Amino acid sequence: MKHRVLCCAFSSEQGPHIQMLPDHGFVCDVVDPGIDLTVAGNLRNCLQGYAAVIAGSEPYPAEVIEGCPELRVIARAGVGFDVVDLEACDRRGIVLTTTPGVNHHAVAEQTIASLVSMGRNVVHRDRQVRNEIWERQSGPRIWGQTLGLIGFGRIGQAVAIRANGLGMNVIAADPFAIPELAKEMDVQLVDLPHLLSESDYISLHCPVNEQTHQIINASTIAQMKSGVRLINTARGQLIDEPALITALQSGYVAAAGLDVFDTEPLSADSPLIGLDNVILSGHIAGLDDESHRDTYLMIVDTLVRLRGGEWPQQQIRNLAGVTDWAWE
Numbered sequence: 102m103k104h105r106v107l108c109c110a111f112s113s114e115q116g117p118h119i120q121m122l123p124d125h126g127f128v129c130d131v132v133d134p135g136i137d138l139t140v141a142g143n144l145r146n147c148l149q150g151y152a153a154v155i156a157g158s159e160p161y162p163a164e165v166i167e168g169c170p171e172l173r174v175i176a177r178a179g180v181g182f183d184v185v186d187l188e189a190c191d192r193r194g195i196v197l198t199t200t201p202g203v204n205h206h207a208v209a210e211q212t213i214a215s216l217v218s219m220g221r222n223v224v225h226r227d228r229q230v231r232n233e234i235w236e237r238q239s240g241p242r243i244w245g246q247t248l249g250l251i252g253f254g255r256i257g258q259a260v261a262i263r264a265n266g267l268g269m270n271v272i273a274a275d276p277f278a279i280p281e282l283a284k285e286m287d288v289q290l291v292d293l294p295h296l297l298s299e300s301d302y303i304s305l306h307c308p309v310n311e312q313t314h315q316i317i318n319a320s321t322i323a324q325m326k327s328g329v330r331l332i333n334t335a336r337g338q339l340i341d342e343p344a345l346i347t348a349l350q351s352g353y354v355a356a357a358g359l360d361v362f363d364t365e366p367l368s369a370d371s372p373l374i375g376l377d378n379v380i381l382s383g384h385i386a387g388l389d390d391e392s393h394r395d396t397y398l399m400i401v402d403t404l405v406r407l408r409g410g411e412w413p414q415q416q417i418r419n420l421a422g423v424t425d426w427a428w429e
Contacts, residue, residue: 105150106404107132110157110178111388118155118397125405127153140200141165148172154426155400156185158365158384163189173428174198174407176400179387181336183309187419195424198403198416202255203395204387208334209259211386212304213267215358216382217243218328220302225377241301244268250299251316252286252307252335253278260304261288272296275307298325304332305339321346328355334386346372351381360386 105128108114114131130151138144138159148154153174161175166189166280170317175185177199190197218224220243237296248264249384250257254276258334261271265287272289272295281291296303303325307313317331318341331354333340342363348354358380359373365384373379403416408428420426 104128104152104408105130105153106153107148107161108157109144112156112393113155113157113397116393116397119399121398121401122404125401127404144324145169145261146271152403155397158184161190166190166193166195170244173293174404176403178396178403179204181308183336183338189325190419194420194423196407196420196426197418198400198407198413199418200396200399201415204389204392205255205259207389208256208386209263209394210352210389211360211370211382212256212260212306212332212334212358213263215249215266215332215334215360215372216264216302216304216330216381219356219358220246224380228377243288243417245270246301247272248297249274249291249296249303250302251296252273253283253290253306254306256286256334257306258282258286260306263288268414269302269335271350293321294324298326300329302332304329305335307335307339309336309338314338315341317341317345319347320349322354325354327353330356330358332356332358334358334360334414335398337365342371342373349373349376352378356380358382362383399418 104126106122106132108129117225119129132147136143136147141162143165145165148169150171152171153176156175156177161184163186166186172195174196177197180199181200182197182199185197187197220241245268247270248270250260250273253273264271272291273283274291274293278290280290316339322344341400345354345357349357356378360382361384367373371383403413406413
């Protein structure tokens, strides 16, 4: 069947796509949640007979892409696609799409939640009271502190707006940032060494590529202020986890708010689990009711347009220069 779609993304069994896809002539199935899709063989077996997949964070290596002859579209529910082998997709003529512009507010809210929680030591103080420890100790005010954003795209900009409201000084390092926009938002564009040395808080909002892979490592941590606080709601591969763990254990990095990890789910034996100065969440920063709805609305729109012969360029991440792609 040429219009079968398999939903693999988080909570893909709920949302407008469940009814909208059949309304547009697609057969919509949801993957068994008990199947470990991080195992390439499992994912490849699940995709047999499907023309499109609504993808979550599971990896799509070449062996999966090459082993699914009927697959035409990988529709990623989100904006990251570093776990998809683009070269294999290009060889096979498989379109990779994402959903830009639907979850930046959700990610920004999670970022600010982590920032304020660390700045006011919310989690630690909650644990103290629950353990009948009544300790009153002051810390530095968030107002007037400097937030450094590594990446100043949609999400970085959404974080900057909120940080400005908290009275923070916001600086950003991004070679592709638009100076006029940064100035309008009262954000100072700086180079990375300046950001590392001047920031009280550092938040990551960039993609993973050759330039940014493990951009946070022992060398860059050494350039930061002692007592810096780090937030990552982007991709786990941006951080050298052992180096960060060492810095957290020593207290050089005072705290971290981590939503993403080098390997997901985070292993129960990770040293991060036992650190009291770390706030952990399970890759949920981009999830709220509104972004969930809008993500699936965009996916349905993208699939319908692709099947109808259109080329929704804003959502497509590969096949540059291709003019003769067809669903059939």
